[in-house]
Amino acid sequence: MTSTFGGIEAGGTKFVCAVGSGPQDLERTTFPTTTPEETIARAIAFFRERAPLRALGIASFGPVDLDPRSETYGYITSTPKAGWANTDISGMVGRALGVQVRLDTDVNAAALAESQWGSARGLDDVVYLTVGTGIGGGALAGGRLVHGLVHPEMGHMRVPRDRYADTYPGVCPYHGDCLEGLASGPAIEQRWGTRAENLPADHLAWRLEARYLAAGVVNLVCTLSPRRVIMGGGVMEQAHLFPLIREEVATALNGYVALPEIGPPALGKDTGVLGAIALAMVG
């Protein structure tokens, strides 16, 4: 039997497909996300040339249906992305390749990859938070990915804010000033009138950003009690945010519970597709 696994990082702007069994033997390709038919056909063609696969994982943008009892299990469901709503990505890929497929959210897969090979190796209780165009989060609790009724949507948590000190109304089209509405990349850009990377490290913007993100981390500590919170995504490339966030989390929790480690992912740009490979491997 082959020992090669397949993985698809299905993103809103690009697909990354890879075969392998970890960071050491990854063979990958990348192409833009166009229509579901065209994009999924390209993925299938990549894996056909490398068949047989033992199993295949898909780490997808959401929302996705993760309930095995549902009729749309394995689908990308109500996404606003044109053409992609109600796409049976798992079925299309699985039937074409005759392989077992396991789908999960991109952020759940990233949490799994980091716990297998990255900064959370060996930890069973891990949160992966991405802070970029949006804010999303995935989690392992007791070694298992958190699903539930839908799946975590950590970016849409509500956090304290002082509307008088920060009058920016928030960018989330659903909630205005949820965490994503206040602290995503677009929120920083709209609030300050320039992209995040143009703001100097000593700008007031970063203290405010750290405070909002820390409130999100505090709420994750109070609900999931993770051992490590991994923070990735474009905004977190501003590495000076990490000490600010750690300081704000410690101040906010005020010694009440033990603090998790807070740090960046270790797998870099491969976190997503390695997450898909990890999904295939854990079956």
Next chain:
Amino acid sequence: MTSTFGGIEAGGTKFVCAVGSGPQDLERTTFPTTTPEETIARAIAFFRERAPLRALGIASFGPVDLDPRSETYGYITSTPKAGWANTDISGMVGRALGVQVRLDTDVNAAALAESQWGSARGLDDVVYLTVGTGIGGGALAGGRLVHGLVHPEMGHMRVPRDRYADTYPGVCPYHGDCLEGLASGPAIEQRWGTRAENLPADHLAWRLEARYLAAGVVNLVCTLSPRRVIMGGGVMEQAHLFPLIREEVATALNGYVALPEIGPPALGKDTGVLGAIALAMVG
């Protein structure tokens, strides 16, 4: 082999001990919580008369150490309750009775009991929130109780507030205006100058209370994605809170994700000790 399980609901003011295998055959006793030595000896005496037990569960006030790799596994740890800090409750009971003991938080055990016999029967993703003297929460994710680095401390989440509309600073000695600080029974009493049960159902207090509790529920939806949120405790005996909370949760989530059911526990005053029995049964 006997098929009787033992359960201890170890509370800050009283202990409830029971043997049985569910709501149908519960034999119980209740006594006040005094010193650890005296209280635990009374529990041991109750179970000795009913030995042998197949296993014993303890649903305890916290914080407790749930990490099997820890030296203080099974202990009540840093509680402010006089005399009870660093009490090896699991070891004391287990050694005296020669029985396997499983300890968890009272709120995790309550979530488990409700999923076994109560309002969340058959559900794998459940949150149990108690709103009374404090606010605490437990959770089942994918059928397993959430532990992590410590265990959930849902009452200490941060939620949005308008400090200009509600100038009450909050009652939590650690965090001031965390969820417990704003919405526990003592917070209602201090803010309005009278106990919650004295406030009429159309008092402004309840809309504010529902809004804070709904923000907590929203954050639980965004992190754990439960199918049902069970809300118990003294404050939730004001049943008119439920429709207000459901309305506020729906408004806040604004159609972004599917809503969990929100309702009271079905097991009433036995939820705690049945949780302890359930801990023993799932092993």
